[in-house]
Every structure is written in structure tokens, then in C-alpha cells.
Amino acid sequence: MNTTIAVVAHGRDDVRVEQLTVPAPTEREAVVAVTYGGICGSDLHYWRHGAVGESILRAPMILGHEVVGTVVRAAADGTGPAEGATVAVHPATREHTEVRFPENSPNLSPGVRYLGSAARFPHTEGAFAGEIVLPSTMLRELPAGLDLRVAALAEPASVAWHAVSQAGELRGRRVLVIGCGPIGALTVAVAKLFGAAEIVAVDLHDRPLEIATAVGATRTLKATETAEIAAVDADVVIESAGNHRGLASAIAGATRGGTVVMVGLLPTGDQPVPIALAITRELRLLGSFRFNAEIDEVIPAIADESLAIAPVVTHVFPVTETLEAFAVAADASVSGKVLLAF
Incomplete structure (x- = not known):
């Protein structure tokens, strides 16, 4: 089986770069080779505290939900972007729940799972890995030629x-x-x-x-x-x-x-x-909590530069230097968005 490098939180002050097995995709899942992953405040909280609010790590978990990359194996059922397409990721998936919430605001559903979140157990694994397996519905194809460093900002x-x-x-x-x-x-x-x-x-x-x-x-x-x-x-x-x-x-x-x-x-x-x-x-x-379909408006706005956000990315570190990258990202006096390069 294939293995890949991944950023895994084990607990407070315990984030490791490890080799993990890449799971076999189902027919509705694609395999994406990650190019960049943006470090979010939630990733820093898992690193520093082993928790984000009441979402407490109970087992090792791959971090990360702000990623872009290239499809290296398209979903077998023919859905989603084709092999070779560059993509951003919408990190939310929705499961059925009996709890009431506005139907036009799925971000408010307690049945939502978010990549790299310990809100539920088993935890929802994140996307800070060289290769990830995701439902094709989470992938958003990027316009040709779009700088992936800037496209990595699509989720935030x-x-x-x-x-x-x-x-x-x-x-x-x-x-x-x-x-x-x-x-x-x-x-x-x-x-x-x-x-x-x-x-x-x-x-x-x-x-x-x-x-x-x-x-x-x-x-x-x-x-x-x-x-x-x-x-x-x-x-x-x-x-x-x-x-x-x-x-x-x-x-x-x-x-x-x-x-x-x-x-x-x-x-x-x-x-x-x-x-x-x-x-x-x-x-x-x-x-205001997370987002819904806004990513489908954000991507073309980034591509045509009407949403001019390139200055927000201030640092890029190789994934092997994850701990240094996290330290820089945690220092608001020197950094904006810090990316990990896979």
C-alpha cells in the first residue's frame, strides 16, 4: 500500500510529521496530491492546547483543512474533476441530523463534519498530507494557470x-x-x-x-x-x-x-x-460561522484578481519544517498566512 507524509497532532505540544498509509478510495472518492496547506488558528490550537474550545483530541489526528493540489486519481464513478485537474477543497461534509437548522445554512447543522476537527469521535482526519482521499463532492476545480499559493487562500x-x-x-x-x-x-x-x-x-x-x-x-x-x-x-x-x-x-x-x-x-x-x-x-x-457555497464565488474572484489577496500569504515552509512553520504562524507580529509545501 502507498504511504504519504502527514502532519499529525497527538496532544498538547505534540505535533509530528509522520509516514501514514494512504487509504484505498471508494468509487465516489478521488485521490489528491496536496501542493499547499494553509495553517489555520484551529491547527495552532490543537498544537498548543490539544483542543479547540470543547473539541478535545482523544486520539491522534491529521491536521489541516485549507488545501490545494492536483487530482492523481479521479473518482471511479465519474463524478468530480478529472485526473490532472488542480483543485481546492471545501472541507465540510453533511450528515443527517434531527436537530433543527435553516435548510439554506448547512454550516449550522450539527451533522457537519469538517476536515481536521476533533469535534466528534472518531475524529475527522484532516488534509495535511502528501496524498489525501476525499469525496469528489468536496473538490472544486481551479481555473488553469491560477497560482496555487494564492488559491490556497480559497477556504479562509x-x-x-x-x-x-x-x-x-x-x-x-x-x-x-x-x-x-x-x-x-x-x-x-x-x-x-x-x-x-x-x-x-x-x-x-x-x-x-x-x-x-x-x-x-x-x-x-x-x-x-x-x-x-x-x-x-x-x-x-x-x-x-x-x-x-x-x-x-x-x-x-x-x-x-x-x-x-x-x-x-x-x-x-x-x-x-x-x-x-x-x-x-x-x-x-x-x-458568522465557517461558510456554505461561497467558495464557488471566491475561486473565480481570486482567478480574475478582483479579490486581490496575494499579500496575505507571507511564508511557505516545506512540510518537513512543520514545527517551525507553526511557530511563525503563531506569531502575529511577523506573519500573515503561512503555508506548508507538500
Whole structure:
């Protein structure tokens, strides 16, 4: 049987690069040779803590869900891209559940499995491997000639696209983005594409603000400049810092009757935020979780460069240097999106 190199989380502070057996595909599955994998905050949480919130590692699990590559064996049933096609991956699969959720929002179904997630047991293996076997329905063929380094951003850009779409019409409006890590920077780029007149980007560090400016921010502020943030008076705020201080700044920086989209995943449990201000300003507070079919809009926008996001990728490491890559990705002062090259 074939073996492949893979990035496997065994527990807290225990991520290993190992050789694993490539499973035999079913007739509805394709084999993809992975070119790049983007390191997500969830991958870093499994590395540092052995968990993402309440999703706790109970067995070794392959990490990763932001991948692009080439089909080396098409699905035997004839579905999906042909052999030789370059593809991005939609990392979600949906299983039946009796729990209610909006039918047009499958991302809210508790029956969804996501690549590289310990939310359920057995865990859903991820895609940080030289070769992966996936249902052909998860594959999205990429336009010929598209730089796979940029295409590797298709999944997080879809998260950003979903978040910005939650706010409704942006044309001519003032947008405030709190937290300019990869998702925050990508929301800046999507907001620009959607016609925002002003985009104010906020972060603690200079490097993320430089990236945000490169993809469309018209002004930047440091997260410590709380008075200036409160004075932005934004029609729409995207909170992507994922902590209570960021959410407090988002509420403070929103105009009366404005909208705050919360895409940064805060820790579980109670959070100390100025909710009274949200009430008296009649703010709309909207959650945003993963994405649905947005990836099918994101890929052509990346290809024609109307969604200009290349500056978000700042580092590429060979998979053999995974631990160094994870350390760089965890340092927001020096990196944007960090890719593993397989």
C-alpha cells in the first residue's frame, strides 16, 4: 500500500510529521496530491492546547483543512474533476441530523463534519498530507494557470466572504475591521470588492496592518488607540480578533443602528463586553460561522484578481519544517498566512 507524509497532532505540544498509509478510495472518492496547506488558528490550537474550545483530541489526528493540489486519481464513478485537474477543497461534509437548522445554512447543522476537527469521535482526519482521499463532492476545480499559493487562500477567503455578506450592502459604507490576522485581512479584501467606501483596519501589530493596507484598508489604527476606534463611527464592523477586548472595540466603533459581525471565535463561557452600549445604539450583532457555497464565488474572484489577496500569504515552509512553520504562524507580529509545501 502507498504511504504519504502527514502532519499529525497527538496532544498538547505534540505535533509530528509522520509516514501514514494512504487509504484505498471508494468509487465516489478521488485521490489528491496536496501542493499547499494553509495553517489555520484551529491547527495552532490543537498544537498548543490539544483542543479547540470543547473539541478535545482523544486520539491522534491529521491536521489541516485549507488545501490545494492536483487530482492523481479521479473518482471511479465519474463524478468530480478529472485526473490532472488542480483543485481546492471545501472541507465540510453533511450528515443527517434531527436537530433543527435553516435548510439554506448547512454550516449550522450539527451533522457537519469538517476536515481536521476533533469535534466528534472518531475524529475527522484532516488534509495535511502528501496524498489525501476525499469525496469528489468536496473538490472544486481551479481555473488553469491560477497560482496555487494564492488559491490556497480559497477556504479562509470563503470564511471572510461569508462574514462580510452577513452585513448586507456595503457599497459606499464605512467598514471597521478589528483584528487583521489572515481572516481579518481577507475580510478587508472582500469589503473592498463589495464596494466599501472606507475600510479602517485595527490590530496590535504593524505587520498585519501592512498586509491589510496592501489588500484594501484605507486607514489603520493600533488596537491600543481605543478613543480613535470609538470615533470611527462605522456602518459595519467585522470582529475577527476573537477576544472580548476586540468585541468591546467593535461595539464601541459601530455607529448607532450599525451592524457588528462576529467572525472571530471567542473562548467558550461568559465574556465581559459592554452589551448595554449595543442595546442603546440598537446595534445588530451577528454571528458568522465557517461558510456554505461561497467558495464557488471566491475561486473565480481570486482567478480574475478582483479579490486581490496575494499579500496575505507571507511564508511557505516545506512540510518537513512543520514545527517551525507553526511557530511563525503563531506569531502575529511577523506573519500573515503561512503555508506548508507538500
